[in-house]
Amino acid sequence: MTDEIQKFDDSDDTVTNSSNNRPFEEVLNANLSRRSVMRGSLAVAATSFVAGSSTANAFGWSGLKSRRGRSLVNFTPVTLAEGNGPTPSISPDYEYQVLIPWGEPLEPGGPAYSWPPTAEDQRQQIGIGHDGMTFFPIDRRMQEGDYSDRLFRKHWGQGNRHGMLAINHEFGRNSTVLGKDFPESLDDVRTSQHAHGVAVVEIKKQRNGEWQQVESENARRIHVNTPVRFSGPAASSELLKTPNGNIPLGTVNNCSNGHTPWGTYLTCEENFNGYFGATHNKATWTATEEHERYGFSENGFGYGWHVFDRRFDLSDPDYKNEENRFGWVVEIDPFDGTQVPVKRTALGRIKHEGATVTVGKDNRVVVYMGDDQRFDYIYKFVSAGDWVEMRANGVDPLDEGTLYVAKFNEDGTGEWLPLTIDNPALAARFADQAELLTFTRIAADILGATPMDRPEWVTVAPNSDVYCTLTNNSRRTEADAANPMAPNADGHIIRWRDTEEHTGTNFAWDIFLIAQDTHGTEESFSDPDGLWADPDGRLFVQTDGGQKDGLNNQLLVVDTNTKEIRRLFTGVTGDEITGLAITPDRRTLFINTQHPGNGDPSVTNFPAPQDGVTVPRDCTFVITRKNGGVIGS
Template sequence: MTRVNVDVDPDDIPVNPSRNRHFQDVLSRRSLLKAGTVVGAAGFLGGTAMSGGAAVAAAGKPLLGFKAVPTSSADAVVVPDGYSSQVLIPWGTPIHSGGPAFKKDGSNTAAEQAQQIGAHHDGMHLFPISDKHGLLALNHEYIDTTLHYADGSAVMTREKVDKALAGHGVSIVKVRDRRGTWIVEDSKYNRRVHGATPVAFSGPVKADHPELRSNNAPLGTLNNCSSGATPWGTYVTCEENWNGYFGTDDPTWAATAEQKRYGVAAAGFGYGWHKADPRFDLVKNPKELNRFGWCVEIDPFDPKSTPVKRTALGRIKHEGATFAEASDGRVVVYTGDDQDGEYIYKYVSAERWKNSAKKGRSPLDDGTLYVAKFNDDGSGSWIPLVFGQGALTAAGGWKDQADVLIRTRTAADAQGATRLDRPEWIAVHPETGEVYATLTNGVGNGGKVNPRKPNPYGHIIRWNESGHDNGALTFTWDVFLLAGDPAYDPAAAALGADDIFGSPDGLGFDGDGRLWIETDISNTSQNLASKGYDHIGNCALLASDPATREIKRFLTIPRGAEVTGVTFTPDFKAMFVNIQHPGEASTAWGAPTPADPRAVSNWPDFDPDGRPRSATVVITKNDGGKIGT
């Protein structure tokens, strides 16, 4: 989640003006709970039981074999007894051994930042070469204007814009376990893709489309939040809050209906890039913003390849791209649109992805994008966002399929999709194919899929696609769990000392079927009794057994930070976890300044002259076993 002002979280502000159902018949909180579990699934699913993790649990061994760590407000990473953690590639680490070193006063130049690990680590994936080494691809969502520059967010200059652009995007580095310590190795594959990297467009929306004709060549990827890995071995990075980088000082500018639908405003998120670079000025270069909001495919094993924006997946605030395979071999991609009141989408390729690959065509260029509708009876359907179908006709004001994809949010509005409480990461169970999605928090969009109003703690939903086929167009769903603190909300009564948490965000499975849950408690709420978050403490990583709904807290992190990407080695004996924005301005802890960048956190360096840095942490079990056992 992008934050600039500690008093405002833009993802929490709805911009959806549609009249799509809020379902005002809000489900009773207490009726969701019985014997410590969320109930009502049998009624929701018409008697179809969810079975996530059943095969693993049936083996007789608890899926969660570690002792839960307690909640924490410490400026530290805490892991369970019997586990160890190691900091790897903090912001500013050179991607080659001869590259520029990180300057702890924030004075690295834009050119130097382009040769270093970017800021604000987020989604990532390890492309293994063996159990002990591989290519680690990771996203860099945004930058903290106070910490990124030596003088903080003082007068904006072109150099500052360029350094910020270089801090965004993706890093790809070769990592290796050398006698128990993970290191970065020099490699031809080590590279940076950032906000000024040349990019290409593919699919129904071409780079020369009138709505994408800018004053400059297609450049860059921004606000890279979550990500995905394709079955054919490429990395997909997702552009989330891209709207916040654009602005203007021209008082005559007024947002169009489509710009309002995406939260575009004259002030943006306060970055002020438009003051120094006309590329980001809404009046001087009005079409540039339409080049963002896409999923971007990168080949980590071809350092000379050009990143490609795959437009068939739609233009929204993509929180991720979770890949699955339909029963007939077509590729399926799930993605959430991370803003309160937005939707969940699914893309299904037109043909088997292996056939496309043989023909030299991308499976991500020719397929159908759908949006989800969740019914109160536990059924659901995928509604196609296809020109000529439903409301998406010429008579309805639509030009063609490219128009539908550029205006994806408005198309989903028109087709009657279900508004959700901030839909974020999506995960698919490796055995059952069940799909899980985090709804981080929100005003409470109503209905049984959003059972609380308001919903400050968030919840996780799951669904079974019909016939256990991820390519199906109907499904059955239930509420997997409700987050929260039972001291403030009876609906969270199933949670206790080992598993109390709030604001689920990241989500992912390991090979044994453990569901890993990352939290992103806003810094306007973290540790505050007034927001019902004082008992929950800092953000955390938890593990869950989908069959039993047992949850245990596995890891807690430093002040002001959130847990973001998680990935594993093939043997699941090393876990990589990203810690994003430690030390960011926080209502509970204060705000950093150029004079005191360590006001909230000094992790991970704890250097008296340094500053907090986002970083990847590698978790291993001291006995060499699998993570989570």
């Protein structure tokens, strides 16, 4: 394994789960010999798909219908020999355009990109670390100011060419953003902070076929210093208040995402712990059980924010509990730039990789979430009632409901364990539901949830199958005939189906793909991350890690009926392929490159021409099929 691959696979390798819960490794080893479970117990346990019950149907996506015996992926793939180097490669049946690189003005006429940026310029520019995103279509009614109906319906054909793009900016190294390894002033810290967060931009397809940003009253940057508010069971908790009474501010390390049936964006705070540290200027600091479970340390990830910004200094008594204000799912209205982002505490506080929304039985909202750290858990939230009725009654569906954590059994079944203070085991540890949700990981430990191998993106297919990427588990130690991978450094994709149209407390599961099985073939991939199931039965898989067989990170398309894999796109050396957003007709796909060349201009200068000097920039790709067809076909 090369040093570069090892560096990728060490990402998120820290373990903070000290519970003795039975690890997924053991469950998987016992289960892999039962590969027929999806044909048996899964089909029995699951209910049939109900048209219109998923968020995908709410968007009005349409296209090819799966036909028995006909492949769903018919494009010419990028080959192993083509999928590397300092510039991207794409299937010859497709083409791409570069859009909104890091540092571009948020709106036409804003401050132009220059490197390194100033704090004020970066506040008005596209952030770095492009990751999860959603395209929200705009139709003529909305252009005329009628925002009353935000459900994404089929008649919104205008939205195939015009919409709001909400995009996460996960992280940017100091060396890339500042041109130095450590900040030297509060102004440096502000520059770094303004490069993180979320951007909301309005984009439109021009007559020449290219997409461009357009002026918009709703375009905005949401960063670490943007006012936010809390809602749900923990909103008024003393654990979210600081002694000096400073107002809640900001969102950070925004990884994957979700979107609601009522047309709002969900951005997810992942490795928030790494931005905090301890100076000991005002007091000593010793990590508590809660700090240790969430991975807080004296130096964090080396950003140095705590040295100049007291909010991020764990040893400053005036800002005690500031760290508890991060690790939530944040709701943003992409159509109203005046609305304050809302942190939804009912969804729990973990290192959220994403928040995938579907609609289940009785029209209840269901949110699936992975906690992206080695040996952490998979969660779901089910709203208390019909989301339409709840909103009509002034109750937000993401504020009232039940949060569950998954326990996988080796016989191919599983249970969703409710995380509620009504459970005596949890009531013995937590004072109330607010404290339980603030320290969700500890509550899940107590209930015996199954430790997983870095659960990342989750997606829901039209037949109600749910897929989740598990990036890797380099610490697996046991192998047998059915599980010959020890360790499993390359990850796998798991799938399950819940009872009662996603709202039940039981499920059946199986392993869908094991990455190591693909090495040495034209289907080779490692470290699955981004994930999306389209309405026809295709699974789009993005990778984040050291790819084998000489490949850069990539976007793959899988026929879920046959498990045939084809490579649609590969990025540049040292990058990660992230983010999946689609127009309603599924003929335009948006994806991202994150940290191209790991910020090193000697590796790549993309998207600038290769010169060995220009700093590479994260950016979005607009992907279309040359014949105008459905993406992935």
